[in-house]
Amino acid sequence: MENTLFDYLSKYIKLTHNEKKAIIDLDIFKQFKKGTLILRKGQFSDYGYFVIKGCLRCYYIIDGNEKNTAFYTEAESFEPVCKIDKKASEYFVSCVEDSILVVANSEMEKSIFEKFPKFETLCRILTEELLIKSKSEFDNFKTSSPEQRYLTMLQKRPDLIQRVPQHQLASFLGVKPQSLSRLRARILKKK
Amino acid sequence: MENTLFDYLSKYIKLTHNEKKAIIDLDIFKQFKKGTLILRKGQFSDYGYFVIKGCLRCYYIIDGNEKNTAFYTEAESFEPVCKIDKKASEYFVSCVEDSILVVANSEMEKSIFEKFPKFETLCRILTEELLIKSKSEFDNFKTSSPEQRYLTMLQKRPDLIQRVPQHQLASFLGVKPQSLSRLRARILKKK
DNA sequence: ACAAAACGTTCACTTAAGTTAAGAAATGAA
DNA sequence: TTCATTTCTTAACTTAAGTGAACGTTTTGT
Missing domain, CATH: 2.60.120.10 (Jelly Rolls)
Structure with missing residues (x-):
């Protein structure tokens, strides 16, 4: 400890x-x-x-x-x-x-x-x-845009995505939960 | 000094x-x-x-x-x-x-x-x-939204609006210069 | 195990910001 | 003062975020 x-x-x-x-x-x-x-x-x-x-x-x-x-x-x-x-x-x-x-x-x-x-x-x-x-x-x-912020978080604090509910991460990234959900779908589609 | x-x-x-x-x-x-x-x-x-x-x-x-x-x-x-x-x-x-x-x-x-x-x-x-x-x-x-941020700056750092060109304040407030201009027009109209 | 609550996604619609371009106003240097 | 540059505004159009609601899934507490 x-x-x-x-x-x-x-x-x-x-x-x-x-x-x-x-x-x-x-x-x-x-x-x-x-x-x-x-x-x-x-x-x-x-x-x-x-x-x-x-x-x-x-x-x-x-x-x-x-x-x-x-x-x-x-x-x-x-x-x-x-x-x-x-x-x-x-x-x-x-x-x-x-x-x-x-x-x-x-x-x-x-x-x-x-x-x-x-x-x-x-x-x-x-x-x-x-x-x-x-x-x-x-x-x-x-x-950065919300999308860029999310991508940055994926790189720099990937653990947060596992430990924290999405709707709480949303305001942390400066958007509403629905927008975070949409933004993630957008990123998946691009790949 | x-x-x-x-x-x-x-x-x-x-x-x-x-x-x-x-x-x-x-x-x-x-x-x-x-x-x-x-x-x-x-x-x-x-x-x-x-x-x-x-x-x-x-x-x-x-x-x-x-x-x-x-x-x-x-x-x-x-x-x-x-x-x-x-x-x-x-x-x-x-x-x-x-x-x-x-x-x-x-x-x-x-x-x-x-x-x-x-x-x-x-x-x-x-x-x-x-x-x-x-x-x-x-x-x-x-x-805050960009509009709220601008209103907060008006209150807390009114001097900045006098000393700094608008297009430089824009990115400080997290928007493009055109958006700041529009946002200011919107505020004026509301009053 | 069950019911209730919380969570994440999707959708249709609204609102605001990004983009591109044009022109007016202000500023600065010759 | 004049000309060029920078700054600000406006407008039309595009893109993305906000809003309200529905729906299925997961989690939680009992």
Whole structure:
């Protein structure tokens, strides 16, 4: 369980046995059942999440309809907007599957930064990397048609098509479920 | 000139006179003429930018057409993807107007982090904030129609409509210039 | 095992965006 | 100022997405 986390972190810094122990002692590994709501609209939360195993879904409810904007799977992390904003959350986050997550709040972060300053460097670098990745994805979304976006997802995140219902992927790709269905039929016909 | 930077930073930390001097001594304020290319496709760069005055435009050239994905104005910052990726840049960044920018590379960052560790905390927090803002904007883009996006821009970034040509705003809003023109006519008719 | 709910596809119709082209308006350089 | 270029708008036509509904399949809970 810890391995997913430490393997991921080892790309950035080497951790001593003591440092690893300090992390484990924080008791940050939590299990959640499929369907569990991690975050609700209107809620305030200063917890951040890292997916060890499973899949999280971020969605808005707009005019009574769910609009999915993000899916987080193994070795991906996310911090709710409300954490920094200090406003109530605009969206929900739920578990698409039974999941194991690393869960940490600001207080825990602060205490570990004080004990091991290099964790702050780590967090800064990880966040910079996420920001960059986020820009790439946004740019790619803006410059592609729904059909191209679907083809890109087939290449870059083929697992999502298996684990997530089509009608949830639709809004993630910026279209309605019927359009996604049609678009897939169109692609099949072309081949 | 420094004021734009220090006013902005004062929201996050208090800087001593010494710390401010250390920043100014880095000689990071640079002027650029309208049209100057700050970053080219294919280029490697480890510089980050903060806009004191002016406007930057990030664009791709896809099938010979410019696709604009971001505009940066006063008190906004950006780091090129290639800085962390270590791959060649996929896009161009140019000055929409005569601009004054804070320009710093990784080496300068590193030296200032060593002298004043609290700058690293500052950078971590600023980056977290940018990431959160970026997620909000992406979510908003995904869950809106082009018409709604234009109306949102009218509210949130009305200055852009004045400073940036319409045909550049079009791809930023995810449509062709003709569609933006039509969409604006449609809005006027409704009122 | 069964009924209910959720899911995916298809269809007909509507609405909006893409495409191509033409012309008017604004901008900039000589 | 004039001429050329760029920018913006309009229009006619094409293509794709939105909408509402139907239908069969799969999944879920009891």
